[in-house]
Amino acid sequence: MSTDMLKEIFRLQEQFDRAVAEHRNLEYRRDVWIQMEVLAIISELSEILDEVNFKWWKDPKAIDDERLKEEIVDVLHFFVSMCLKAGIGPEELYQAYIRKNQENFARQKGETEREGYAWKKQ
Numbered sequence: 001m002s003t004d005m006l007k008e009i010f011r012l013q014e015q016f017d018r019a020v021a022e023h024r025n026l027e028y029r030r031d032v033w034i035q036m037e038v039l040a041i042i043s044e045l046s047e048i049l050d051e052v053n054f055k056w057w058k059d060p061k062a063i064d065d066e067r068l069k070e071e072i073v074d075v076l077h078f079f080v081s082m083c084l085k086a087g088i089g090p091e092e093l094y095q096a097y098i099r100k101n102q103e104n105f106a107r108q109k110g111e112t113e114r115e116g117y118a119w120k121k122q
Contacts, residue, residue, distance in 0.1 A: 014084055017084060037081050037085060041075055048068065048072060
């Protein structure tokens, strides 16, 4: 995904959030909005679990790939919305991701002071 695509996702989500808040007369403090976004993400993650036969006590069904993708995109919608509420834009998210990805690789390679992450030598 290019940063241009990420910027467009953020732009579209901001437009959507603004329209929903306006048409539904929604006004919440920022902390409440973020709490609601987290709960929405948890709900969507639960729907993903249902799509991939999480319930081992039930007969499995074929995974509906389109429905699975739809649920994953729903998580993205709420995640981007939460970023917007937290004041995180696409460029800042991208840069933070790059830094964290590098840190995660360094941890896995045993190149940091953090213990318990390093890959086992084979």
